[in-house]
Amino acid sequence: MIALIQRVTQAKVDVEGEVVGQIGKGLLVLLGVEKDDDRQKADKLAEKVLNYRIFNDEDDKMNLNVQQIGGELLVVSQFTLAADTQKGLRPSFSKGAPPALANALYDYFVQKCGEKIKVETGRFAADMQVSLTNDGPVTFWLNN
Secondary structure (H helix, E strand, C coil): CEEEEEEEEEEEEEECCEEEEEECCEEEEEEECECCCCHHHHHHHHHHHHHCCCEECCCCCEEECCCCCCCEEEEEECHHHHCECCCCCCCECCCECCHHHHHHHHHHHHHHHHCCCCEEECCCCCCEEEEEEEEEEEEEEEEC
8 A cells, every 4th residue: 555645735636627625734645555455554554644744843843743733634546656667668557456445445544544633535536636735845655
């Protein structure tokens, strides 16, 4: 399971011209699910995302997590994160989870995070338009 997290001042997801998810200060989480992922991996990644210290404290050091700053999450499913780009000029998606598993683990990840913090989402498998203001910019690749 892979999460590309971006510290944002705002982010939103549109589907067919309709805003389906929107947050203020917090994290945009692009979530990729691989075929060997399970709930245990989702639990570990959710814990890491919620507690990753990438927000500045009063001394301007990255010491605070999204929960400590009262932030929000916008979680967007992104199967392309599971792409194998090692060979050639076209990505392979052979490591990606089948849609049913990816959707189930995406929903589970959102539920786990939603137990601790406000979570908005995109729409699974939709053609989404994601816009954001990356704060910093600060972006991290988390996987387990």
